[in-house]
Amino acid sequence: xxxxxxxIVEIFDSTLDIKSTxxxxxxxxxxxxxxxxxxxxxxxLLKSKQSSIIDLNAMPFAPGEKEKIRQELGNGEVEIxxxxxxxxxxxxxxxxxxxxxxxxxxxxxxxxxxxxIAHIPEIIQAVDEEISAGLxxxxxxxxxxxxxYENE
Amino acid sequence: MKxxxxxxxxxxxxxxxxxxxxxxxFCAATASMMALPPGAAKLIxxxxxxxxxxxxxxxxxxxxxxxxxxxTRSHSPSIEGLIFDVISLxxxxxxxxxxxxxxENARRAAxxxxxxxxxxxxxxxxxxxxxxxxxxxxGMSNLEMLKETAKDAAALLCVGSCSAFGGLPNANPNxxxxxxxxxIIKDKPIINVPxxxxxxxxxxxxxxxxxxxxxxxxxxxxxxxxxYGQSIHDRxxxxxxxxxxxxxxxxxxxxxxxxxxxxxxxxxxxxxxxxCATTKWNNGTSFPIEAGHGCIGCSEPNFWDNGGFYNPLSQxxxxxxxxxxxxxxxxxxxxxxATLLAKTKQNKTKTPSSNDGENx
Numbered sequence: 062x063x064x065x066x067x068x069i070v071e072i073f074d075s076t077l078d079i080k081s082t083x084x085x086x087x088x089x090x091x092x093x094x095x096x097x098x099x100x101x102x103x104x105x106l107l108k109s110k111q112s113s114i115i116d117l118n119a120m121p122f123a124p125g126e127k128e129k130i131r132q133e134l135g136n137g138e139v140e141i142x143x144x145x146x147x148x149x150x151x152x153x154x155x156x157x158x159x160x161x162x163x164x165x166x167x168x169x170x171x172x173x174x175x176x177x178i179a180h181i182p183e184i185i186q187a188v189d190e191e192i193s194a195g196l197x198x199x200x201x202x203x204x205x206x207x208x209x210y211e212n213e
Numbered sequence: 214m215k216x217x218x219x220x221x222x223x224x225x226x227x228x229x230x231x232x233x234x235x236x237x238x239f240c241a242a243t244a245s246m247m248a249l250p251p252g253a254a255k256l257i258x259x260x261x262x263x264x265x266x267x268x269x270x271x272x273x274x275x276x277x278x279x280x281x282x283x284x285t286r287s288h289s290p291s292i293e294g295l296i297f298d299v300i301s302l303x304x305x306x307x308x309x310x311x312x313x314x315x316x317e318n319a320r321r322a323a324x325x326x327x328x329x330x331x332x333x334x335x336x337x338x339x340x341x342x343x344x345x346x347x348x349x350x351x352g353m354s355n356l357e358m359l360k361e362t363a364k365d366a367a368a369l370l371c372v373g374s375c376s377a378f379g380g381l382p383n384a385n386p387n388x389x390x391x392x393x394x395x396x397i398i399k400d401k402p403i404i405n406v407p408x409x410x411x412x413x414x415x416x417x418x419x420x421x422x423x424x425x426x427x428x429x430x431x432x433x434x435x436x437x438x439x440x441y442g443q444s445i446h447d448r449x450x451x452x453x454x455x456x457x458x459x460x461x462x463x464x465x466x467x468x469x470x471x472x473x474x475x476x477x478x479x480x481x482x483x484x485x486x487x488x489c490a491t492t493k494w495n496n497g498t499s500f501p502i503e504a505g506h507g508c509i510g511c512s513e514p515n516f517w518d519n520g521g522f523y524n525p526l527s528q529x530x531x532x533x534x535x536x537x538x539x540x541x542x543x544x545x546x547x548x549x550x551a552t553l554l555a556k557t558k559q560n561k562t563k564t565p566s567s568n569d570g571e572n573x
Contacts, residue, residue, distance in 0.1 A: 090453065114251035116244075121490050123450035124503065146235035164238050170496045173242045175251060184237050191233060 091126050095176075096133060099159055102178035106158055112179035127174065134161060134176075141185060147172070151182050222261040222299050222424070236261075246418030246492070248439045260425035261299070267424060268327040269334060270320055270362055271305040274355040275348040275382045275391055276337030280373035281307050283410035284417070300420065303331075306350065317351045324365055332423065333366035335359065335394050338375040338382045342390030359397060368402040368428065369394060372416055374511060377405035377435075384517035395435065402428050405435040409511035412492050415440045434514065436486065445482035445508045448490035451475065469505065479523040480507030487512040 095115065102113035117127055135155030143149040147166035154161055160182050164173040177183070220228075226236055240254040240261070247253070273281065285308070302308070303323035304316065311319055323331060337355070340347040345354030353361075363369060371394045374380040382391035395403050406419050419437050422429050429437040446452060454460070454474040461468035461475055474480070482490075485508050489500040501508055507523075510516040520528065 114241075116251045118245045118497065119248060119491055121448040121450050126450075143234065145232050146238055149234075149238065164242065172238070172496075173245055175241070184234055184241075188233065 091120055091122055092129050092133065095120075095130055099134075099156070099176060099178060103156065103158055106178050106180075112177065112183065114178075115176040117174040117176065130176075131161060134159060141182075143184065145184075149184070151185065220266055222264055222266060223258075225266055225299065243418065243421050246414045247422050248442075248488070248491075257421070257425050264424055266299065266301045268323050268331040269300045269302050269420075270323055270331055270366075271302065271334040271336075272355075272358060272362060273306060274335065274337030274359070274376070275340050275389065276373065276375050277381075278307060279410045280336040280416075281305070284372075284413045286413075299424065300332075303327075313351070320362065324362065328365045330367050331365070332368055332370060332420075333362055334370045334372055335376040336372045338379050338391035338393060339397060340382065340389035340391050342388070347389040356397065359394065363398045363401055366401060368404065368423065369398060370419065370423070371395070371403060371405045371407075371435075373411060374407040374409045374514075374516065377407040378514040380409065381517055383515075403435050404429065404431065404437060406440075407434075407436065407512040407514075408487060409516070411512070412440075412488060412494065414492055415488055432486070436512075440488045440492075441486040441512065443486065445485045445487055445490050445502070446480075449482055449502055450490070451502060464505070472505075475502060475505075475507040477525050478507055479509075479521065479525060481510030481513070481516070481519070481522075481526065482508040483526060485510040485513050 098115060102115070105111050105113060117130075120127075137153030137155055137157060139151075139153035141151040143151065147164070148169070149165065150163045152161045153159070158178055158180060160177045160179065162173075162175040162177055162182060162184075163171060164175075166172050223236060226239070231239070236258065237254065240258040241251060243257050244251055244254040249257075271281075304320040306312075306316060309316060309319070337348075339345070339355045339359055341356060345356045348355045350358055371377040375382060375391070376394045379387075379391050379393045379396075382389055383393070395405070404419060404423065406416055408415070418440065419429065422437065422439065429439060432438055432441060434441075446455070449455075451472060451474050454472070455476060459468060459471075459473040460477045461473050462477055463469065464478060469475075469478075476483070480502065482502065489508070490502070493500045493503070509522045510519065513519075
């Protein structure tokens with residue numbers, strides 16, 4: 062993951078003056094529309110409890126734009142590490158309810174980047190099916206133990 | 214490679230140690246690949262829970278193996294890799310362990326067991342000159358094998374520009390009489406996934422799209438609209454420079470260093486329909502234009518013969534003799550996008566070349 066926001070032209074030619082460099086790759090065309098989309102999604106979450114996901118892979122970003130959005134959103138209090146088919150990092154941003162989500166594969170390459178607007182990202186929440194399966198395992202473990210106590 | 218019992222795709226993934234959250238990641242990434250809204254991940258998950266692993270037979274004809282390299286050399290384990298768990302790949306002569314008669318027997322057995330239901334994937338063109346002697350497998354010409362295997366297929370998926378349009382082997386003077394699959398098979402649904410090679414996640418995405426939602430919406434060249442619905446130019450991050458009339462005139466001038474539009478150094482973005490500008494390559498790292506080179510138009514028919522990769526479209530002889538190139542040049546001069554015009558032409562422009570082959 063890189064938070065470096067260096068316009069590519071500087072890599073090629075550091076002698077270019079800053080003004081022309083800035084004109085080349087900024088202002089970013091995608092940053093503000095996405096912030097507006099987030100604003101709309103937050104209002105929707107508050108009013109109707111409906112969550113939203115924005116898929117950042119589907120956007121034609123210029124180099125550095127995605128990092129710019131990440132910077133604009135900042136960091137909140139919560140960071141979650143999920144291990145499922147590679148890591149996933151879920152950051153609460155500076156705006157509560159707005160989550161920055163990065164999915165990685167086992168080789169730590171990004172497989173998807175999303176902004177989810179929700180109380181808790183959906184992928185984190187356990188579902189009843191899993192909870193029931195877990196309860197069965199726990200019950201079995203306790204039964205096995207009580208049987209072994211009885212045998213002693 | 215083969216399974217006799219019908220097992221749902223979700224069950225297969227779970228048997229391979231894929232948890233529910235992993236499955237959700239898979240479905241989310243698949244929705245992303247298919248250019249669907251993120252909420253569609255749930256629809257994909259529901260569909261994959263129901264369907265059983267479909268049989269896939271993959272035939273490689275006159276090709277360079279670049280397409281299968283593209284798919285298998287992508288990051289691993291990956292969504293693309295998981296596709297091999299989702300499908301039952303019953304024949305792929307580069308990947309399978311079996312060889313010779315046993316390989317051909319596996320193909321025929323899969324055809325018999327899944328008659329009318331298997332998906333036939335083809336990469337490579339089919340040479341027709343001199344009885345098709347330029348490419349044979351197990352003593353059969355590519356033409357014979359294609360006809361035999363396509364007969365009972367549910368649909369055909371042509372991976373790469375060679376099977377979709379004839380590709381490099383079909384380039385002038387086409388010494389082997391190479392043609393596309395669609396020049397031979399006329400009675401089956403054909404989905405073209407062109408590119409030289411196609412983007413791996415697009416190959417995988419089209420396969421999942423077919424499995425979950427059936428035949429996808431196609432454009433006039435049988436390409437899935439979800440991936441080939443917009444031009445490179447439409448989705449290019451350098452598009453604003455085109456609108457402003459800021460162009461690189463050569464690869465080492467100030468415009469090139471500043472990342473301006475590459476139209477004048479031969480970029481074929483305005484007439485090329487593919488997902489490179491958003492999906493990108495090498496696990497989403499970048500795509501040719503981001504690396505400073507124009508698009509060469511590899512997902513369009515006859516891209517090798519379209520007048521050179523470094524000539525601007527305005528100097529390119531368009532094969533259908535429309536005034537598209539001239540119009541795009543006018544766009545450069547005036548700063549008016551030619552994309553709209555290119556879009557209207559998308560329904561009429563180039564057709565896959567078939568005139569170089571012998572009569573079937």
